[in-house]
Amino acid sequence: MMGSTGDLSFEQALEYFGDTVGAMIIADESADTYRSLVRRGVFLDAVKESGTYTDLVHTLWFHRYDDGREISDTYDVFIPNMSKFTGKYSKRLKLLVDGITHLVQMSILPVEGKGQFLFILDELDERVHEDEAETENKVSSIQNNIYVFTMAFDLVSDTTSSVSLTEISNEPLNYQISYSEWRNTIVNMIADEDKELFLSRSAPDYLRSHFKPGHVESFDLQMVNLDGIYQWVKLIFSRMDTTNENDYRFVYMVQNVHETTMSMKATLKHYEELASTDALTSVFNHGRIKTELRNAIEQQKKNGLSAGLMILDLDHFKEVNDTHGHAVGDKTLVRLADIIRQTFAGKNTAIGRWGGEEFAAVIYGENAAELEASAEQLRAAVEAAGFDAVGTITCSVGVSELRADDSPETWFERADHALYSAKSKGRNCVCHE
16 A cells, blocks of 8 residues: 655655554545554544445544534435545544544545545644634524535536535535536435426526526525435525626525525415404305315316315304394304314315305215215204304205316306205205205
C-alpha cells in the first residue's frame, strides 16, 4: 500500500502522526472497505477496527448530533458522490459517543492511483469545542433551521458546486456529481405525487427558457427528511445575475416550510369546514350538498360507484314553532341532525340541511332496495326518538337512485317529487322514484 499523497507519503504520515493523533484509517472506496491503523481515546468506541467504507462515512458524517439518531437510509444516495477525494480534504465534524459530543478535526489524504484514502482524526480541545458550539448556535438560528440544502450549478458545463446539507454539516460537502445526475438522484427523495412537478420545474430546458439573469422562482412539495419522514419544503431556483446572457449558473436552495404549511392547511381546513357547515346543526349546508350531488355524478362516471339521494322533511314542523317557539324548533332540528348521523353511522354518507326543516343525504354504494331500507330505518328512528318539549315527531322521506343520464337538477327533482308523494300519502312514510 505504497504511494505518495502530495508532499507526504503514506509511510511518512504513519510515522509522523501515528503516535499523536486519535485515529488513522486507511479506506478503499472501490472495495468498500476500511481498516484502522491507529485508534485511541474516544475513537476506540467511535470507530471499529475494520468495516465497510460506507459504514465509515455513516459514522463520520451521517448521524444526528443532538440525540444520535441515524439518518434515514434514503440519504445514502449522497454517499457515492461524497466519498471520493481527488485532493487533500479537511473538515471539522462531531461524533456522539455515549451521549457526549466530541469535536473532531479530520484530514483525508488520497493515495494516488489506488482509490484509497488515509483518514487522520484528532479530537479538539474543550475551548475550541465551546467556541464552535457558540458559533453554530448563532448560524443555526439565522440559517440552518431555514435552508436545509443549498447548491450552485452550471447548466453549460452540467456541474454542481458548494453542495451543503446543513442538517449534517455547516461546511460544504465533498460532493462530486453533475447536475443531470443530481436531478435523477434527488427525485427519489420526493413524494410520488410531486415527482412530475419537480422534474418539469428543474429541467434544464425549463430553466433556460424561463429564467433571465437575476430571476427567482420557488414551489412547494413534499420531500423526505433525515428521519425518513415526508415534510413540506420550498424549492428555490435563482439564476445568477451576470452580464453574459449565455451564462446559465444557478443557486438552488431547499427551505423547510413544513410547520408553516401544516398550520396554513389547518387554517384553510377550518375555514373550509365553516364554509361547508350549517351553523345550527353542524351538518353540511345547502351549498355543500349541491357540491356533493355533482361529486356523486362524477364518481359514477369515473368508477361506477352507485349513489342515492334521500330528502327528509319533518311533519307539521310549523306547529312546533307556533306552539313552542323558535328556540325549541331549533333544538328539534339539532336533535334531528344527531339522529340522522347516528342512524347512518358506518355508511358512506354526506348529510346536510337543505333548508328549514328539510334535510338531504347522499348515500354511496347502495342499490335501490338498500336505499329504501336505509330510508325506512331513518324514518323509524325519528318516530321512536324523543324530542324535548315536543315529544314524538315524524318525518316524510323521498328517495331516488342516481341514474347514468342524471344532472344534479334532475336527480334532486325526482327525490323531491318522491318526498311530495310521501307527504300526499299522509306523511310518516318513505316514497321512491
